[in-house]
Amino acid sequence: MNMAALGSYFLDLVYSFTNCMVCFPSSPQLKINSRSFKILRLLGEGGFSYVYLVQDTSNQQLFALKKIRCPFGQESVALALKEVEAYTLFSPHPNIIHSIDYSVASDKSDPQAKTVYILLPYYRRGNLQDMINANLVNHTKFPERRLMVLFLGVCRALKAMHQYKVKGPPGGAGSQNKAKKVRKEAARGDADAAEAMEMRASRRHREGDDEEEMEAEPLMEAEVTMSQEGIAPGGERAYAHRDIKPGNVMIADDGKTPILMDLGSLAPSPTPITSRSLALQVQDTAAEHSTMPYRAPELFDVKTGSIIDTKVDIWSLGCTLYACLVGKSPFEARSEETGGSLSICVLGGDWRFPDEGPQRGKQKANAEDAITDTVKEVVRKCLKVEPSERPDVDDLISIVEDVIAGLPEDGSEDS
Ligand SMILES: Nc1ncnc2c1ncn2[C@@H]1O[C@H](COP(=O)(O)OP(=O)(O)OP(=O)(O)O)[C@@H](O)[C@H]1O
Secondary structure, three states, X not given: OOHHHHXXXXXXXXXXXXXXXXXXXXXXEEEEOOEEEEEEEEEEEOOOEEEEEEEEOOOOOEEEEEEEEEOOOHHHHHHHHHHHHHHHHOOOOOOEOOOOEEEEEEEOOEEXXXXXXXXXXXXXXXXXXXXXHHHHHHOOOOOHHHHHHHHHHHHHHHHHHHOOEOOOOOOHXXXXXXXXXXXXXXXXXXXXXXXXXXXXXXXXXXXXXXXXHHHHOOOOOOHHHHOOOOOOOOOEOOEEOOOOOHHHEEEOOOOOOEEEOOHHHOXXXXXXXXXXXXXXXXXXXXXXXXXXXXXXXXXXXXXXXXXXXXXXXXXXXXXXXXXXXXXXXXXXXHHXXXXXXXXXXXXXXXXXXXXXXXXXXXXXXXXXXXXOHHHHHHXXXXXXXXXXXXXXXXXXXXXXXXXXXXXXXXXXXXX
């Protein structure tokens, strides 16, 4: 790692420790496509990324800025840009995050290293995991109806992904040619030219003078878009999110609308597992992208001849709903209880609600803590070890709508 990269890495590390910028004499600033932002604080971090709260210096508007380090050249840039592409794919959707702008910055002293910045709307209420944590600390729980309405929103976001309809070529042939050009440039290793084009496109988009063209602008040698090749406009091209978990569901400012985020793990679906090497590759990708306590059993031990499809998300939804009801994933809960490994619990479908099993009598004592049977049934349906026994997203939506219709209004609608 060169000195500049080391310096930037160190700064990120300091931010992550301090989680606050006030200890610096003045707030650091950065520019995304000639627009200036003041970095206010670190919101969160993932494997190779940091998410900052930033403020547009021209109008004080707040945004979240995801900074993805790509130290390994074109391949890691393509991966980060795949995430950018995913943000534009489903936009606009009320329950899926969209990106506002992005840019790729070069490191002057290391031509290999790049940093991808993605500007996102800022959700001040945090995510479902933050709400779960608050419930655990305050000994409170989600009002069931409100929870199921949130859950329904997540299901609707997934419907848009699982049943994505291919759009026509926006921007026409011209922009398709540009797409090819950037791909060629990137392939030639002329990443700076590709980058300059992306930044110009981004600027045009922001200024609103060429929105169509921006939509069609190539974001990368795109796994996501390329997977649509050969499918006529209007035809279905399913995608699986592959990392559904409470931490990836933000809560909009109205307190009622869930926003599915972190589209970095999005992948075309289904994937027929035609060889042992593909099985291992899919398993490795799952280990990298899908959070273990929420990961479907078929991804722990990928079998040659099987098909991995969108049912992996239905499993993760079941785990997410359980976590909202109980405080942690069903398999974390069970492996802590039994001392067994998490993967064995997942593969065996070994989980239960806290008021079931040997402790039942004792735990049932507090009727207020009881989870409504119809809500439990939603979890049970999603957590079938055999993927084909899980409902698809349409079935799940109608099940959840029926459950909501049968639930009493929550006492106080906490906004
Ligand atoms: N738009 C946003 N508004 C507010 N907070 C956000 C936003 N985006 C991300 N965050 C915060 O940053 C954290 C990390 O974001 P994100 O999940 O996108 O990063 P990641 O590197 O992909 O992490 P993961 O390891 O979970 O995949 C989130 O859990 C959340 O707390």
